[in-house]
Amino acid sequence: MERIQKYLAQKLRLFDSSEKVLREPSITGIIDYIKENENCKIITMAGAGISTSAGIPDFRSPSSGLYHNLAKYNLPHPQAIFELDFFMENPEPFFMLAKELLPEGFKPTPSHYFIRLLWEKGLLLRHYTQNIDTLERMAGLPPEKLVEAHGTFHTGRCLKCRAPYTLPWMKEKIIEGVIPKCEECNEGVVKPDIVLFGEMLPERFHYLTDRDFAQADLLIIMGSSLVVQPFASLVDRVRSDCPRLLINKEKVGMQDRLSRFLGLRQGLIFDERSGRDVAWIGACDAGCQLLADELGWGDELKDLIKKEHERLDAENTKKN
Numbered sequence: 034m035e036r037i038q039k040y041l042a043q044k045l046r047l048f049d050s051s052e053k054v055l056r057e058p059s060i061t062g063i064i065d066y067i068k069e070n071e072n073c074k075i076i077t078m079a080g081a082g083i084s085t086s087a088g089i090p091d092f093r094s095p096s097s098g099l100y101h102n103l104a105k106y107n108l109p110h111p112q113a114i115f116e117l118d119f120f121m122e123n124p125e126p127f128f129m130l131a132k133e134l135l136p137e138g139f140k141p142t143p144s145h146y147f148i149r150l151l152w153e154k155g156l157l158l159r160h161y162t163q164n165i166d167t168l169e170r171m172a173g174l175p176p177e178k179l180v181e182a183h184g185t186f187h188t189g190r191c192l193k194c195r196a197p198y199t200l201p202w203m204k205e206k207i208i209e210g211v212i213p214k215c216e217e218c219n220e221g222v223v224k225p226d227i228v229l230f231g232e233m234l235p236e237r238f239h240y241l242t243d244r245d246f247a248q249a250d251l252l253i254i255m256g257s258s259l260v261v262q263p264f265a266s267l268v269d270r271v272r273s274d275c276p277r278l279l280i281n282k283e284k285v286g287m288q289d290r291l292s293r294f295l296g297l298r299q300g301l302i303f304d305e306r307s308g309r310d311v312a313w314i315g316a317c318d319a320g321c322q323l324l325a326d327e328l329g330w331g332d333e334l335k336d337l338i339k340k341e342h343e344r345l346d347a348e349n350t351k352k353n
């Protein structure tokens with residue numbers, strides 16, 4: 034087996050001779066690395082785990098309770114609600130679910146504000162999110178720093194004439210329990226710009242991943258189970274000397290055995306073979322606060338959260 038691996042390594046140059054890029058493969062190693070790289074270009078990747086502490090249910094999970102009200106629609110399977118074909122036939126269940134998911138009264142979490150702080154410190158190359166809850170925008174991250182890989186509720190479009198609509202416009206209809214119909218062509222259904230199964234990911238996703246990942250000096254993955262493609266495989270797009278930190282409740286996205294045998298660059302490697310991958314197991318907010326503390330921004334992060342939450346509370350009081 035060793036001989037085969039050696040042969041493959043020579044012939045195919047598949048094996049990384051990855052030098053140790055971190056002094057130690059631990060959170061301390063990552064913190065030292067950030068401190069020592071003055072213009073460290075960081076990419077953050079996030080999934081539902083950064084929004085759960087805001088009270089947003091993980092809507093893709095049938096156990097979230099959101100699906101209970103849908104029995105009367107006779108869905109062929111629960112995920113059908115997020116399939117384009119089904120939506121074209123019957124958009125009603127989707128909008129019923131949307132009513133419960135609409136970003137209303139939710140506030141961004143410490144993880145969101147940590148990402149904003151990375152941006153303010155000039156360290157954020159880009160934030161890639163699987164979330165459609167718009168909390169990154171609400172946390173004050175500028176749209177140019179943000180890639181909403183699975184789309185967003187922030188805007189919508191008529192499926193027939195492509196006329197654009199805003200979140201407040203769609204929200205009004207959805208809360209009334211009316212299916213939003215286009216006011217331009219009077220025919221099409223207005224669909225929020227979230228990516229349904231069967232739809233292409235936004236062009237911005239493809240364009241920017243090609244550009245960003247090769248440049249990154251550090252990748253931080255938070256609260257994603259790294260199963261939905263192509264998002265999950267973005268972790269393989271950084272250079273082989275780019276450290277990768279996973280902040281999550283469990284280890285995910287690991288290299289499988291075949292790839293390991295072949296020495297393919299696929300998946301995260303949390304053992305001594307890798308000099309660059311670190312898993313920090315716990316809640317995203319705690320991991321982010323720990324990083325901020327160790328980088329000397331701990332109080333700044335707490336102040337930012339307090340100030341921004343007060344501002345959002347005041348806005349909500351004004352509205353109601």
Ligand SMILES: [Zn+2]
Nearest residue numbers: 191194215218
């Ligand atoms: Zn239309």
